[in-house]
Amino acid sequence: MADERTMFDNLAEEINSMDDISEEVKQKLLANIMKAKDQPVNLLITGPTGCGKSSTINAMFNMEVAKVGVGVDPETTDIQDYQLGNLKIYDSPGLGDGKERDIAHAKKITELLHRRDSDGNALIDLVLVIVDGSTRDLGTTYELIENVIIPSLGEERHKRLLIAVNQADVAMKGKHWDSVNCRPDSVLTDFLNDKVRSIRERILANTGVHVDPIFYSAGYKEEGQAQTPPYNLSKLMLYILRAIPPKKRLVVIEQSNQNQDMWRKSDELEDYQREIKKSLSESVCEGVAKGSDIGGNIGGTIGGIFGSVGEKVGRVVGSVVGGVVGFVGGLLGGIFG
Ligand SMILES: Nc1nc2c(ncn2[C@@H]2O[C@H](COP(=O)(O)OP(=O)(O)OP(=O)(O)O)[C@@H](O)[C@H]2O)c(=O)[nH]1
Numbered sequence: 624m625a626d627e628r629t630m631f632d633n634l635a636e637e638i639n640s641m642d643d644i645s646e647e648v649k650q651k652l653l654a655n656i657m658k659a660k661d662q663p664v665n666l667l668i669t670g671p672t673g674c675g676k677s678s679t680i681n682a683m684f685n686m687e688v689a690k691v692g693v694g695v696d697p698e699t700t701d702i703q704d705y706q707l708g709n710l711k712i713y714d715s716p717g718l719g720d721g722k723e724r725d726i727a728h729a730k731k732i733t734e735l736l737h738r739r740d741s742d743g744n745a746l747i748d749l750v751l752v753i754v755d756g757s758t759r760d761l762g763t764t765y766e767l768i769e770n771v772i773i774p775s776l777g778e779e780r781h782k783r784l785l786i787a788v789n790q791a792d793v794a795m796k797g798k799h800w801d802s803v804n805c806r807p808d809s810v811l812t813d814f815l816n817d818k819v820r821s822i823r824e825r826i827l828a829n830t831g832v833h834v835d836p837i838f839y840s841a842g843y844k845e846e847g848q849a850q851t852p853p854y855n856l857s858k859l860m861l862y863i864l865r866a867i868p869p870k871k872r873l874v875v876i877e878q879s880n881q882n883q884d885m886w887r888k889s890d891e892l893e894d895y896q897r898e899i900k901k902s903l904s905e906s907v908c909e910g911v912a913k914g915s916d917i918g919g920n921i922g923g924t925i926g927g928i929f930g931s932v933g934e935k936v937g938r939v940v941g942s943v944v945g946g947v948v949g950f951v952g953g954l955l956g957g958i959f960g
C-alpha cells in the first residue's frame with residue numbers, strides 16, 4: 624500500500640480534532656486507541672480438505688495469502704500461519720486425510736489450543752471450523768469438533784468455537800442457487816437452515832456445547848475468470864467479531880478485505896451490526912464511562928457524559944471503520960448518524 628496510514632492513525636487523528644471534549648477525555652480515548660491497536664488476535668481456521676479454508680481467508684482478509692486448491696490433493700498438509708499486522712491466522716487441515724495424517728493433525732490442533740500467552744490466557748481467541756456444505760458426509764468434521772477441538776477448549780469451550788457451513792451455492796448441487804442475485808432461493812435456504820439446525824442439535828447432544836452455525840459461500844475464482852462473489856461473508860465476519868473479546872475487534876477489522884464486492888451479498892445483519900458497533904465505540908470509550916475516573920472531573924452525570932462522548936466517538940469510529948469495511952461502517956454511520 625502506498626498510503627502508510629493505518630485505520631488506527633485515522634482514528635487517532637479524528638479523535639484529536641474533536642474540539643468539544645476535554646483534554647483529559649481525549650488523552651484517555653487516544654490511549655484506548657493505542658491499546659486497541661496493540662491487541663494480538665489469533666484465529667484458528669480448520670476443516671476438511673477442500674472445504675474452503677484458503678478461499679475464506681483470501682476473501683475475508685487484506686491480501687491473497689492462502690493458496691486455493693485446484694486438484695484433489697489437500698493443499699494444506701500442515702498448519703500454516705499468516706501474520707497480518709497483529710492478526711495471526713492459523714490455517715490447519717482437519718481430519719479425513721488418512722489415519723496417520725489425522726493423528727498428526729489432531730495432535731497439532733490440540734497443542735495449539737492448549738497454548739497460553741504470556742498472561743496465561745488461551746492463545747487462540749477463536750476456532751472457526753468450516754464445514755463443506757456440498758457434502759452429506761460430515762463424519763470427519765464431527766469427529767474433529769467433538770473429539771479434538773471441544774475437549775481442548777477447556778472452560779472457554781462455550782465461547783471459542785464457531786462453525787460455518789461454506790459452499791452454500793453448491794449445497795444442492797448448485798440447484799436452487801439464484802446466480803443472478805447471488806443468493807439461495809427459498810428451497811435452498813430451507814435446506815441450509817435444516818443443515819445448521821442439525822449440526823447444532825447434534826453437537827449439543829454429544830458434547831453439551833451450544834454452537835450457532837451459519838451458512839455462507841466464500842465464492843470462487845477460476846483461472847482467467849472473474850471472481851464469483853461471496854455470499855454472507857459479512858455475516859461470517861460479524862460472527863467472528865462478536866465471538867472475540869470486544870477490545871480485539873478493531874485489529875480484525877483493520878485487516879479485512881477492502882474490496883467491497885466481498886461484503887455486499889448478505890442476509891439481514893442489523894442485530895449483529897448494532898452489537899458490533901456498540902462494542903467498537905465502547906472499546907474506544909473504555910474507562911471514560913467509569914464516572915470516578917474522568918466523569919467526576921467534568922462534573923456532569925456519568926450517564927450524560929458517557930452518552931454524549933460515547934455518541935460522538937461512535938460517530939467517529941463509524942466513519943473511520945466505514946472507510947475500511949463498508950458494510951460495518953455504512954451501518955455504523957446509519958445507526959449513529
Ligand atoms: N462453488 C464454490 N466453490 C468453493 C467455495 N469455496 C471454495 N470453493 C472451491 O473449493 C476448492 C477448495 O477450496 P480451498 O479454499 O482450497 O479449500 P481448503 O479448505 O483451503 O483446501 P485444503 O487447503 O486443500 O485443505 C477450490 O476449487 C475453491 O475454488 C464456495 O463457496 N463455492
Ligand SMILES: [Mg+2]
Pocket residue numbers: 676677678689690691692698699
Ligand atoms: Mg487451503
